[in-house]
Amino acid sequence: MAQVVHYHHPQAENFSLRYSSASLADLLVQQKELDGATKLIGYPFDTPIYVLYESETEIEDATNIDFDREWLGNQIAELPREGQVVAFRLVELLEAAVDVREEDEFRLYKEFEPQKIQQALDHVSWEAPLPQVAGEVMSNLILRHSLPNANHRTGIAMLQFCIESVNSNFEMPRTHYDDETWQEWVDPYIIESKRLITVRGNNIRFKQLEELGIDLVERKDRIQIQLAEFELDMHWRDALSVYATRHEDHCTKFARAVLERAERADLLDTVGPTKQKFIDYLESGLVERDFRELF
Incomplete structure (x- = not known):
């Protein structure tokens, strides 16, 4: 056993x-x-x-989602304009996610760290093929983990906005929690993403467990990590780089799956947006959008 x-x-x-x-x-x-x-x-x-x-x-419940607006404004104001736009949209997405979910089922696990958003934007290969750009937007926002929760769901929303910034007629396949398709195709991508980011930050700890005879590490949500499936014997800095690349590749694969499921194979080889085009879309193309529809 x-x-x-x-x-x-x-x-x-x-x-x-x-x-x-x-x-x-x-x-x-x-x-x-x-x-x-x-x-x-x-x-x-x-x-x-x-x-x-x-x-x-400390874990807090969703009733504490009401950020200190003065503090938040000051934190975001220190970012370049592009970081400010993404930060405000992420906050709106998080609030929409809380609004849709039952408050007693939604937990806040950490402080909001808006400064990490700019780091995410700086690591995207803008104007590469669209699936790569959209996948890297999603991946890097997840890897930086700037929000207190819902980093995967908001990352998927940002992937969607990235595609829409290139083609406004794009219709995202349903990725809602209450939809059976979530279990069929979206959930496996999120589970593997969580495995990768957990190993990425813990390779030394997991190597020690492996040496103690442990086969599996189980994180919350019953996600199991088979230690033998991952390369653990490396410096922690190397692990950060190696598994960040694997995570970007994984999210790019998800972006391709999204386009194929939406029957938009024509967008697979389309050039992705510039950073400015993406930011412009977030700022002006989402006016009056009800983000609750995304969750």
Whole structure:
């Protein structure tokens, strides 16, 4: 039977894996050195191992989605104009997602970090083939994880807007949570995306688990990561680069699947937008758009 360790603490999702060891004494030493709140679990395998979880944030419910507008405005004002436009649209998308979902089912896991949005825009290959540009927009927004939740759903919305900025007649296939097609084709892409980004930031931790005999790591939403399927033995900086590239390729594949499912094969070889064209569309092409329809 596979030996499974939780990446997120099973009773507290805002606590994530930091250290693992076959020695409880070693982890108690590590626990004293951490600044954040911690929880310790012993896994009773044939050879027991211990895992230390840490959290630096508190989970909040969606009733706290009402950002401090003065703080938010000041944060966004420090960005270049293009970053400001994307940041405002992302906030609107997040609020729409909360409005559609039940508040008690929607959690805020971290602070909003608008400065990361500009980083995402700077890593897109503008004017490459449309699926690549749209996929990289989605991928880089997800990788930077600027929002407190819904980074995948808002990333998909931005992929859609990227395509629309080139062809205003494009109609996005349904990707709604309450639609059966979500389980059929969208959900697998999101699950694999979450696997990639989890491995990307934890290759050293996962390598240690593998050396302790662990086969699977399970993160929240019951997403399982088979450690043998991933290359873990590399410097953490290399892992950030390698898995960012894999994630971009994965999201580009999703963009192609979107176009094919929408029966828009004519757009597969179309040149993607310039950064300015994309920003102009976000600023003026989405006026009076009800973003709740996207969720």
